[in-house]
Amino acid sequence: MKISEQIRFLKIKIQNFRQYYGVNEIDFVDRNTGFTIIFGKNGEGKSNILNAINWCLYETEPHGVKESSSSGEEVEKMPIINGRYIKELKNETKAEISVDLWIQKGETTYIISRKLSAIKHTLETKTLSSGQEQILIFIEEKTGIPIPKGCEVLGKPHSNFQVRAKGPSDSDPQPTEKDGTPEQIVSEILPKELSKFYLLDGDFLEKFWEDRRNIQEGIELISQLNLLTASQDYIKNAMPSTMNIGKESDTISLEIKELENINNSVDNNGTPLFSQDERFKINPDEEKTRFVHLSGKPRLNDLKEDRIKITKNYQNIKKELLQIGGSTDESIKKEYDENSAALDELEENLETAQAKLMKNYVIDGPQYILKQAIEKTVGIINERIELGDLPNKNKKILGEYLLKKGFCICGEPLEPGHKRTEILNEFMKIALGKENLDGFQELGWKYQNDFIKNFENWEKEKFGVPLDEYSKLDDKYESLTLKVSSLQKQLGNTGKRAQELSDLMDYHSQKIESVATWIAKLEIEIKQNNNEMGKKNIGLQTILAKNTRATRIAYQRTIWENAMKKFESVYDKLKNDIRNDVQEKTWSNWKSLLSNDSEFSSLAIDEEYNVSILDKHSFNKSLNLSAGQSLLLTLAFVAAIREPTGFGFPLVIDSPAGKIDGPNTHNIGDNLPDFLPDAQVIMLVTSKEYTDFISPDPDYPNIPKTPVCELFQKKINVQHYRISKEKDETNLNVGNSKIEKGKLIFNDAVNHEGYMVISDE
Amino acid sequence: MSDQEKQKPLDFFFDFPAFVNYGQHSKDITKQYYELKNESWSPFLGHRFVDIFLFCMAYAYVRGIEPESPKSASNGIGGNAFDQKMFDYMRFVSISQTGELETGADAKKTVRICEGYAYAGFKKVYQRLQTLNSEKLTPEKKIKVLIDESRNKSKK
Numbered sequence: 001m002k003i004s005e006q007i008r009f010l011k012i013k014i015q016n017f018r019q020y021y022g023v024n025e026i027d028f029v030d031r032n033t034g035f036t037i038i039f040g041k042n043g044e045g046k047s048n049i050l051n052a053i054n055w056c057l058y059e060t061e062p063h064g065v066k067e068s069s070s071s072g073e074e075v076e077k078m079p080i081i082n083g084r085y086i087k088e089l090k091n092e093t094k095a096e097i098s099v100d101l102w103i104q105k106g107e108t109t110y111i112i113s114r115k116l117s118a119i120k121h122t123l124e125t126k127t128l129s130s131g132q133e134q135i136l137i138f139i140e141e142k143t144g145i146p147i148p149k150g151c152e153v154l155g156k157p158h159s160n161f162q163v164r165a166k167g168p169s170d171s172d173p174q175p176t177e178k179d180g181t182p183e184q185i186v187s188e189i190l191p192k193e194l195s196k197f198y199l200l201d202g203d204f205l206e207k208f209w210e211d212r213r214n215i216q217e218g219i220e221l222i223s224q225l226n227l228l229t230a231s232q233d234y235i236k237n238a239m240p241s242t243m244n245i246g247k248e249s250d251t252i253s254l255e256i257k258e259l260e261n262i263n264n265s266v267d268n269n270g271t272p273l274f275s276q277d278e279r280f281k282i283n284p285d286e287e288k289t290r291f292v293h294l295s296g297k298p299r300l301n302d303l304k305e306d307r308i309k310i311t312k313n314y315q316n317i318k319k320e321l322l323q324i325g326g327s328t329d330e331s332i333k334k335e336y337d338e339n340s341a342a343l344d345e346l347e348e349n350l351e352t353a354q355a356k357l358m359k360n361y362v363i364d365g366p367q368y369i370l371k372q373a374i375e376k377t378v379g380i381i382n383e384r385i386e387l388g389d390l391p392n393k394n395k396k397i398l399g400e401y402l403l404k405k406g407f408c409i410c411g412e413p414l415e416p417g418h419k420r421t422e423i424l425n426e427f428m429k430i431a432l433g434k435e436n437l438d439g440f441q442e443l444g445w446k447y448q449n450d451f452i453k454n455f456e457n458w459e460k461e462k463f464g465v466p467l468d469e470y471s472k473l474d475d476k477y478e479s480l481t482l483k484v485s486s487l488q489k490q491l492g493n494t495g496k497r498a499q500e501l502s503d504l505m506d507y508h509s510q511k512i513e514s515v516a517t518w519i520a521k522l523e524i525e526i527k528q529n530n531n532e533m534g535k536k537n538i539g540l541q542t543i544l545a546k547n548t549r550a551t552r553i554a555y556q557r558t559i560w561e562n563a564m565k566k567f568e569s570v571y572d573k574l575k576n577d578i579r580n581d582v583q584e585k586t587w588s589n590w591k592s593l594l595s596n597d598s599e600f601s602s603l604a605i606d607e608e609y610n611v612s613i614l615d616k617h618s619f620n621k622s623l624n625l626s627a628g629q630s631l632l633l634t635l636a637f638v639a640a641i642r643e644p645t646g647f648g649f650p651l652v653i654d655s656p657a658g659k660i661d662g663p664n665t666h667n668i669g670d671n672l673p674d675f676l677p678d679a680q681v682i683m684l685v686t687s688k689e690y691t692d693f694i695s696p697d698p699d700y701p702n703i704p705k706t707p708v709c710e711l712f713q714k715k716i717n718v719q720h721y722r723i724s725k726e727k728d729e730t731n732l733n734v735g736n737s738k739i740e741k742g743k744l745i746f747n748d749a750v751n752h753e754g755y756m757v758i759s760d761e
Numbered sequence: 762m763s764d765q766e767k768q769k770p771l772d773f774f775f776d777f778p779a780f781v782n783y784g785q786h787s788k789d790i791t792k793q794y795y796e797l798k799n800e801s802w803s804p805f806l807g808h809r810f811v812d813i814f815l816f817c818m819a820y821a822y823v824r825g826i827e828p829e830s831p832k833s834a835s836n837g838i839g840g841n842a843f844d845q846k847m848f849d850y851m852r853f854v855s856i857s858q859t860g861e862l863e864t865g866a867d868a869k870k871t872v873r874i875c876e877g878y879a880y881a882g883f884k885k886v887y888q889r890l891q892t893l894n895s896e897k898l899t900p901e902k903k904i905k906v907l908i909d910e911s912r913n914k915s916k917k
Contacts, residue, residue, distance in 0.1 A: 354901065355807075361904045362805060362812050366819035366850050369911040373822065373857035380862055436866050443849060470901070 006648040007190060008680040010102035010109065014052050016082040017097050019045035019725070019735035026721055026739055028650070028682055034716040035673070036682040037709075038739070039690060039757040040723030045737040046684040048078075050199050050654050055080075056099035056114045058192045059143060059161075063201050063654065079137045079148045081118065083734030086135070086148050089120050094158070095151065105189050109166045111173050112186060116145075117158035124149035134732040190649060193221055197638055202655040206627050208634035209611065213305070215637070216609040222641045222649075223578040228571045232564060239560040242540060245550045249543045256536050259529045263296035272298065280306040280511070282313055296529075300522045304608065307515045314508040315624060321501040324494050332494075336487040343480045350473045357466040364462045367451070374447050381444035384437075391438035395431030399424050579605055582640045589636030592671040594629065595663035595700050628660035632668070639675050650680040655689065662695040662703065669708030673715040691744075691755040709744055709755050720744055722757050777848070777868040780837035783814050784880045787831075793887050802894055804904035811842040814879045815850055816907075821882025822854050823911045828877030829884075851875045 009028045014020045026049075028036045040046045051061040061080075079086070081097050089095055098115040124136040136149040147153060163182040164173035176185055186192075196204060197218055208214050219225070242253045257268075265273050273294040279302060281287040292306075293299040367374070384390045398409075402424060406414050414421045451458055544550035587603040594600075600621065604612045613622040613633075625633065635656065642648060657665040672681070683690075685708075693705040712718055722742030728734055741760040784790040797805040797813055805813050821828065843851075852865035855874045864870050886907065893903045 357901055358804060358806075358904070359808075361901065361908065362808050362816060363846075365904065365908050366815045367846075369816075369819040369823050369908060370850060370853050371912075373853040376857040377853045377865070380856060380860065384862060437862055440862055440865065443852070447849070 006678075007103060007105045007650065008648070009053075009650045009652075009682065010104050011100075012049075012052065012056075012102070013098075013100040014049075014739075015096070015098045016085040017052050017055070017099055018048045018078050018080060018082060019737035020048070020052075021082050021084045021736055021738065024737075024739040027719070028680065029717070029719040031676075031678055031680050034718050035712065036680075036719045036721070037690065037712075037757075038682065038684045038721045038723060039742060040684070040686070040737075041725075042686060044723045044725045045735070046686075046723065047201065047654055049684060049739075050201060050652060052099045053101060053199060053652065054195060055145075056101045056112055057186050057190065058195060059114065060192075061145065063199070077137055077146045078733050078735055079135055080116065080145045081148055081151065083135050083148070083731065084728075084736055086120060086123065086151065087731075087734065091120055091122055093120060094118070094154070095120050103189060107168045109173070110176075110185070110189060111164045111166070112162075112182070113164075114161045115159060117154040118147065118151040119154060120148075120151050122150045128732065132730060132732045135734065137733075191221070193217065194649065197222060197641065198649045198651050200635075200638065200651065200653045200656075202631065202658040205631040205634040205653075205656065206659060207630075208637070209622070209625065209630050213609075215605060215611060218637065218641045219578055219582055219605075219609070220575075223574070225571065225575055225578065228567060228574065232567050232571070235560055235564045235567065239564075240553045240556045242544065242550070242553060242557070245544065245547060245553065249540055249547075249550065252536050252540045252543065256533050256540065259533045259536070263526055263529050265293040265296045265298040275299070280309050282309055296522075296526060300519065300526065301608075303515050303519050303522065304610070307512065307519065308610070310508055310511050310515065312624075314505065314512060317501050317504050317508065319624075321498060321505065324498050324501065332487060332490055336484065336491055339480060339484045339487060343477070343484050346473065346477050346480060350470070350477050353466065353470040353473050357463075357470045360462045360466055368459065368462070371451075371455070375452055378444045378448050378452060381440045382448075385441060385444070391441050392431040392434045393438050396428050396435075399428035399431070576607075579607075579609075581643060582637070585640035585643045586633070586637045589639050589671075589675045590633050592675060593632040593636060593664065593667045595661075595667060595697075595703065628664050631656070631660055632664060635668070635672075636675070639679070642679060648678055648680075650682060651676065652682045652684070654684040655686065656683065657689040657708070658686070662697050662705075663700040665689065665708060666694045666703050666706070666711070669706075669711030673712065691757065693754065707755055709757075713744075718744070720757050720760075722759050724759065777840045777843065778872055779840045780835075781811075781814065781840060781843070781872055782831045782834065782837045782876045782880075783810060784831040784883065785837050786834035790831075790880075790883065793883070797887065797890070802900065802903075803890065804900040804907075806900065809842060810838045811847065813883070814838055815847055817882035817886050818854060818875050818879035819850065819882075820886055820907060820911050821878040822858070824882075824885070826878070826881045826885055828874065829881040830873070830877045831880040854878060 008030055011025065011027050014024045016022065026036070026038065038046065038049060047063040048061075050063040054060050054062060081095055085097075086095055095118045096115060098113060100111060100113045103110045103112060125133050126136060127133055137146040138149050139145070140147050140153055153159065161182045163176045163185045165176050165179075165185075166173040176182070179185055180188075190198070196214075220229075243250055261267065267273055274291040275294045277292040279290040279292055281289075292302045381390070388394075402408060403414060403421075408414050408420055408424070412420060414424065541554060544554040583603060583605045586605075590603065591597040591600075599615060600613055601616050602612075602614045604614075606612070611622050612620045613625070615621045635653075638651065657668055660668075690708050693707050694703065696705060697703060709718070720742035722740050723737055724740065725738075726736040728736050742757045743760040744755055744757055747754065747756050783794065794810055794813060797803040798808060798810065800806065805816070820826075851871050855867075855871040856862055856865040858864075858874055864874070889907060889910075890903060893906060898906070
């Protein structure tokens with residue numbers, strides 16, 4: 001790869017690859033012409049354009065592992081061979097899919113073509129409960145690509161990878177076998193390691209800063225510093241060996257080699273060695289398991305990276321804990337305590353009210369039920385009273401009175417022994433025997449006055465009032481119980497989460513401490529090893545000086561060592577210069593993208609490629625960036641790393657503003673063309689990112705709602721493409737997308753006024 | 762009612778029996794009485810046999826349930842568990858049933874009539890409570906249902 005050569009994509013032809021049925025082509029415009037914008041909805045196949053480029057060049061498909069439908073629902077993986085195409089194909093015929101990419105490097109145009117062929121036997125499908133048919137897939141072991149079940153992948157020459165080149169004097173593209181294998185040529189044009197810096201998706205942009213190696217790789221690969229380190233390795237290998245000169249020198253040489261291996265964490269063959277300690281993961285479910293290098297500098301770098309990640313996690317946990325603490329605090333606890341005490345009191349009152357009501361129902365219930373019987377009885381009593389039959393006591397009094405007066409009630413005298421007198425005595429005797437009935441008179445009065453005549457009040461007093469009191473208390477109790485339960489839940493949830501977070505903080509704190517201890521020990525160990533190697537080298541020189549052959553070797557080694565030192569010095573200077581350039585350019589790019597650049601005061605990338613971003617109080621905020629800030633910083637960095645060497649490569653950016661807010665989306669639209677003045681830019685966007693008006697943000701009232709498409713139009717020309725997808729109700733993972741040339745229109749006749757990218761054909 | 766009132770000999774109920782037969786010859790009835798007295802679903806929870814006895818008596822009488830004399834058996838509800846008010850209720854039943862005040866003055870007759878209603882009534886009340894249990898009503902609602910059923914019947 002030659003520095004300063006401009007590389008740009010000219011065209012891509014996608015044939016029956018994933019969503020794309022038939023032949024679909026995109027002509028990419030160069031930077032002088034403008035940007036290429038490919039517009040599509042989620043799930044229509046934007047990420048698979050990135051995958052098509054990746055697959056064509058490197059046979060990988062790292063973007064959007066799972067596709068989502070337009071409704072956001074996850075669907076089964078799309079087979080690499082377009083479903084509609086493979087379904088239409090007759091059994092036992094050959095299916096072919098291909099991606100061709102035209103790349104211009106300097107004056108040469110390369111046509112890179114990858115083709116996959118397969119024999120279609122009988123497709124395996126299943127019918128889902130929705131009634132849709134789904135093509136079953138299997139993952140091909142060798143390449144890891146999803147193939148429809150029932151298809152048999154064919155090897156070379158049916159499936160192939162080839163590169164042709166067309167120089168300024170060639171009329172037709174020529175085979176390139178003489179220049180190397182297709183893989184070697186592609187690696188010369190755009191090495192695979194670079195792909196993550198030019199085939200960008202939103203996810204990578206957001207998570208870029210979680211791994212320090214991205215910054216190191218970005219700077220070293222693109223500035224080609226890695227070529228210098230490769231030269232250093234070459235010199236090291238070319239240096240005459242001190243082995244086989246003498247037993248003593250051989251032993252020391254082996255010891256030195258051993259120490260070098262320890263410092264580089266490699267075995268004698270140069271294979272990297274790893275320990276069984278797992279690298280720290282922020283998202284254990286999403287991140288692959290990696291292991292810490294066994295020893296030396298690689299181990300030190302791993303641990304330093306882990307320390308950054310652990311610290312970042314620690315700070316996030318602390319932030320959440322503080323938020324929880326602020327929201328729960330004493331006010332909820334106090335409210336809970338007060339309501340809980342009121343509930344206890346209410347419960348007692350409710351029990352009392354219930355007991356009273358129940359007692360009345362049970363004890364007085366019979367009286368209430370027997371009302372008619374009581375009325376009947378009282379009626380009988382009253383009748384007896386009216387007849388003078390009651391009370392019997394009165395009969396006795398009357399009899400005694402008449403006897404005393406000696407006259408009957410009829411006026412006749414009552415003489416002893418007279419029949420009239422005997423009748424009166426008999427009457428009195430009967431009355432005396434029935435005196436026990438006299439109590440009924442009192443009973444009748446009592447129930448007549450207290451119950452029958454006063455029934456409404458009695459009923460109210462016995463049942464109405466207690467029932468009313470009980471019902472009111474019961475309602476109150478129910479609502480208070482709900483309130484207390486909700487407060488309890490609130491306290492319980494936050495308490496539980498707070499405990500979890502507190503435990504997590506303890507764990508992270510211990511982890512940070514132990515990693516720091518390991519780092520300190522390792523730094524000492526590496527230093528000791530270096531000292532030891534230095535001493536052994538002096539010893540070796542002394543021994544070698546005693547031997548004529550060895551003296552010559554020692555002299556040659558000195559020349560090589562001096563050359564290496566020169567390389568090291570050049571490397572260090574270049575590295576520092578480039579790092580400083582990247583640092584300054586990243587900072588300036590980032591500031592232009594941020595809605596609120598006054599939040600930060602400086603950005604620094606140190607020799608170990610650790611990044612510090614200081615706020616206006618000089619606190620390092622590099623671990624506390626929001627997703628949007630992090631994404632914009634990556635975009636700023638990727639733009640910046642092109643500057644120092646002038647090495648131009650295209651940028652394909654998928655959903656750059658998918659996760660960022662309105663003001664920052666505005667800044668992308670406003671500034672991206674300016675800080676990428678020379679880069680070929682191909683953007684894959686949704687309406688939210690491109691044609692929609694920017695959502696207003698109360699914090700940034702001065703940010704206009706102008707959509708990104710309009711902002712771009714003010715500065716550059718844009719070639720639009722539109723991805724459209726035919727609806728298919730009967731098939732799940734068949735894929736019916738097509739790419740057409742598009743045009744941006746302002747349509748005020750549709751439901752909402754606004755910009756749209758429509759097909760231009 | 763105070764203890765003093767309870768102990769006061771009644772003017773015309775001087776011959777009240779020592780025990781009232783609630784159907785104690787039947788182990789099931791006794792078990793069910795205990796159930797109503799002790800189970801949380803029962804509206805009679807915490808009340809006495811005598812309370813249940815009287816409630817069932819009133820229920821059966823008003824609802825026109827045919828009285829059923831329980832078999833004679835020793836013991837039963839102690840006579841001293843009954844108070845003045847209860848005597849009154851029993852008298853209302855016996856007098857209104859016979860139309861004779863004299864029946865109400867005869868403790869034995871009154872008690873026998875009431876035992877018949879209480880025994881027949883208890884079976885119905887227990888059965889009805891089982892139905893109401895399946896409707897998952899609270900105890901207070903259950904007894905309210907029983908009372909209302911009796912009152913409505915009574916009005917007819």
